[in-house]
Amino acid sequence: METYLDIALDLAKAAGVVMRQNFTAGMRKTWKDDRSPVTETDLAINAMILKEVKKHFPDHGILAEEESDHDETREYVWVCDPVDGTHNFSHGLPTATFALALLHGGQPILGVIMDPFEDRTYWAEKGKGAFQNGKPIHVSNSPSIKKTLVGVGKTRDIKNLFPVMDKLHQGGVSIISGLSIHYLSSLVAAGEFSASIFGGPSCHDITPAKIIIEEAGGRATDMYGIVPVSFDRDMSGQLCTNGLVHDEILSILALGPDLKKI
Secondary structure, X not given: OOOHHHHHHHHHHHHHHHHHHHOOOOOOOEEOOOXXXXXXXXXXXXXXXXXXXXXXXOOOXXXXXXXXXXXXXXXXXXXXXXXXXXXXXXXXXXXXXXXEEEEEOOEEEEEEEEEOOOOEEXXXXXXXXXXXXXXXXXXXXXXXXXOOEEEEEOOOOOEOOHHHHHHHHHXXXXXXEOOOHHHHHHHHHOOOOOEEEEOOOOHHHOHHHHHHHHXXXXXEEOOOOOOOOOOOOOOOOEEEEOOOOHHHHHHHHOOOOEOOOO
């Protein structure tokens, strides 16, 4: 009998195939009100997730970025970002990912992040550790941010993160931004980065990374140090770290003026 993880990994693999097949510079796209693009790939993967989850688990809810089937009565909810990093994907930059999580009672119990271009799949189940292509992964043991990498995404939605980035740079951090936030967060779980900061509210961009980071030995909160009570709604961004630098970065995040606290 197939498990939740089996289904999630099969969906990630199928999504990766679609992303690789459709990847090209100059692809057609439309633009949403928030100035983010939508491609045929986003829509095709979104439709596949709706169809396959409903086929296997008709009672489960689905929150996917382009189309959903969800209400608050569902005990189990799948949260999906069909193409995280569509800006990059739609302009020929191979740094987009597929991301999927399963919630039970509002909390993630499973997460999968697929990088189709390097064929790297990160996953975790609650209480079972985190893995990359079947091999266990763990966050770094850096005790401070000095001489580490920190990934940053969405710099002006909830907080103005530009003062934060300047302070991080002064503290000896090398900053990487402009990539899929799941791409960056998965590298925190794998020990390559000390932290990733996401300044947007969408649960699609936040939920899959949370359990992978924690099962890899790290820590995940919103940008104010709070663990959201439910991951099926908008949140005040996300800070993922190796755990050791979490409080240090929270103190720096306090320097960023609030724009829209959720």
